[in-house]
Amino acid sequence: MIILGIESSCDETAAAVVEDRTRILSSVVASQVDVHHRYGGVVPELASRMHVEAIIPVVDEAIQKAGISLDQINGVAATRGPGLIGALLVGFSFAKAFAHARNLPLAGVNHLEAHIYSLFLMDDPPALPLITLVVSGGHTNIYYVASKTQFELMGQTRDDAAGEAFDKVSKMLDLGYPGGPVIEKLARTASPNIQFPRSLLEKNSFDFSFSGLKSAVARFIHEQKISSPKDKARVAASFQAAVIDVLGTKLIQAAQARNCPRIGISGGVSANQTFAQALRERAGKEGIRVFAPPASLCGDNAAMIAARGSVMIEQGDLCIHEHDVFSRNKI
Structure with a gap:
């Protein structure tokens, strides 16, 4: 067909x-x-x-x-x-x-x-069931995929999507749009040594919230009068690290809750190689395999x-x- x-x-x-x-x-x-x-x-x-x-x-x-x-x-x-x-x-x-x-x-x-479904277009597609994160400028959702027609929503953002937060922080730093690629590139040049908050919400919740992180970054930029390329890189690296930490924590918790040894990530933010690599390393320690589609998907x-x-x-x-x-x- x-x-x-x-x-x-x-x-x-x-x-x-x-x-x-x-x-x-x-x-x-x-x-x-x-x-x-x-x-x-x-x-x-x-x-x-x-x-x-x-x-x-x-x-x-x-x-x-x-x-x-x-x-x-x-x-x-x-x-x-x-x-x-x-x-x-x-x-x-x-x-x-x-x-x-x-x-x-x-x-x-x-x-x-x-x-x-972009995960099923891979050369080495994941077996089912699967815990999947759809993460983009408009959505940050975790699904339990029991079959190719059964998608159970386990958690979602209560405010900003992860990709939306990347775009807004990029705008605060005058880095341009879209924010994801430019922040990832800049973050590679600095250490994430600013301790921004990680909102994990209620125990056993798989929901997300990035509005507090976004506000914390905005306050830091204003109070510290961030303007130099070096300082912007520190903010970018620290912000990205906070987002990656929260996404990874929730995903692994969701996989463990369903005793599922497979995690898939898809959507625009899944193209972030820093995120994908960090998740693979963290999930690997728990015996969980991570699947991510190529950038084109x-x-x-x-x-x-x-x-x-x-x-x-x-x-x-x-x-x-x-x-x-x-x-x-x-x-």
Whole structure:
């Protein structure tokens, strides 16, 4: 089965062609980072307009790179949510029209479930069950994945997502957007010798909270009048260390609570190699193996949408004309 996947939940317009659930024939992503960089974050109205401009060229390129004809496509999968409503509407509406015109089944995919599926596109995918962290600019959620259709939410952020905290701290330090890559790069040049708080919340809770950490960093920058590159690097390293510590603690606790020897990380922040390596070292001491997708599958992409949509189409979990997009998470 060959599935065309379409993703437009935030600031990337993406299309991909996936065969038999796991074989990526093509994956094309048109990023808007250069446009939103000047504003220090994603501007929803601009994102929507740019999706309109990019959607047809990106889909055309994905089909051409896959080396297939339109007649070979067996189904369409598109992100239905969560995400920015205007951005979602562009990709989902296009997918509806494409599927209707070609008389193809359409799956409306949950973006977070798709991030979990990015792990199954790896050359060495994890077995199930699996504890998975979906960590990005919009979400920081822990799931117990019992099967490829059963996702139990164990914990989530109560305020800022981890990626959002990276972006905000980067803005405080005048480092630019997106914050994750620039903070990781700068942090490599300094020691994390500032003791920022780690919010672990209630005992046995798998929820997260990064607002206190963000506020502590803001106070430190203001009180210490941080301005030199050296001092900014110290703040970046110490902030990143605090986030990594909390993420690792919660993930390992969740795995131990379910007696699960496997942890998966996905979403944009999982591309942070400092985080991935620290988690592998820490989890390894507990006999837990960590799985992380390649960088090309960490961020928003349509291959993961097509992979999740393939299963939905096979099971008859299809969209009808009345279905619409949604902004908040439903799993």
